[in-house]
Amino acid sequence: MRNKTWWIAGLIIALALTIVSPLASRLPDGLERVAEDQGFMHLAWDSFYEIVPGYVPRGLHSQALANIVAGMIGVLIVFGLSFGVGYVLRVRRSDGETGQP
């Protein structure tokens, strides 16, 4: 598969994964479970601000839809950020390709 086709497919897979995010387990996760069991959950502060707290954008009443929208926004932003970091730092020499004969 060509490089561009592959990474576009990869991005689509990541976006598609967010569609099943409402099915994810709602059980407390590792650290949260420990904090509850050991009684230090109350130490947590409120956030300084809220943009999309808890992966639920404001104004979306269906939590499932909200999770999906938040997930897709996040996926695109993280894609852009990590792609951007790589783009800025990449070796520009033609022989700079790693893993290339």
Add this chain to the structure above:
Amino acid sequence: MIVGATWLMPVLSPRLMHIPDGFLSLVTAGMGWALSILVLAYAVARTNRQLGERQVPLMGVMGAFIFAAQMLNFPVAGGTSGHLIGGALAAILLGPWAGMLVMTSVVAIQALLFQDGGLVALGANILNMAVITCLVGYSTWIWLQRIIGDGAWKKMAGVFLAGWVSVFVASLACALQLSISGSSPLKIALPVIGGIYALIGIGEGLISVATMAFVTATRRDLAESRPRAKLGE
């Protein structure tokens, strides 16, 4: 609690190893920032010398995939859930330094945009989930390849173990930070957190293997390229 509105509680919890503000003392959080910034500066320098053009989109895709996969909590024993962290996977595919930068992007966006993990604690969260998972996962992977060889199945065993070890060691670091901060005594935090993440690590290993198998099947060149960003080189 963490973010005001209680009606959203099921999804507003601090998630897997994403330490919220308040759990760590300011000194511990500050040490987390200092260590992370030091290692990340080195990671930027290494990536700047080694990252091939072809790996740039792979960095984007890995970031996108890991962010999405981190939303997918799976249940583990005892009414607890876990999800992929992905540091070992990113390090195996991109090398530890570029992998670390991808993981930092994921963890930073989670904290800045989604209030998942605290802002003061972000340095420690980057240290645990980006720096430690990538360095430990990658070292384990390289070390295992030397010992057991790199046949197809051996390679997948290596990916699984790298994933498991990376999560387990990161959780021990998290327990250590909580105890230094006085939130939970070490003799409780270490076995309890380590125990839970020893289970969650199995999920990490399995998802890492599945992803690696997919990359190997579709792009053997990416799965087999030896990023020159080896440790200590």
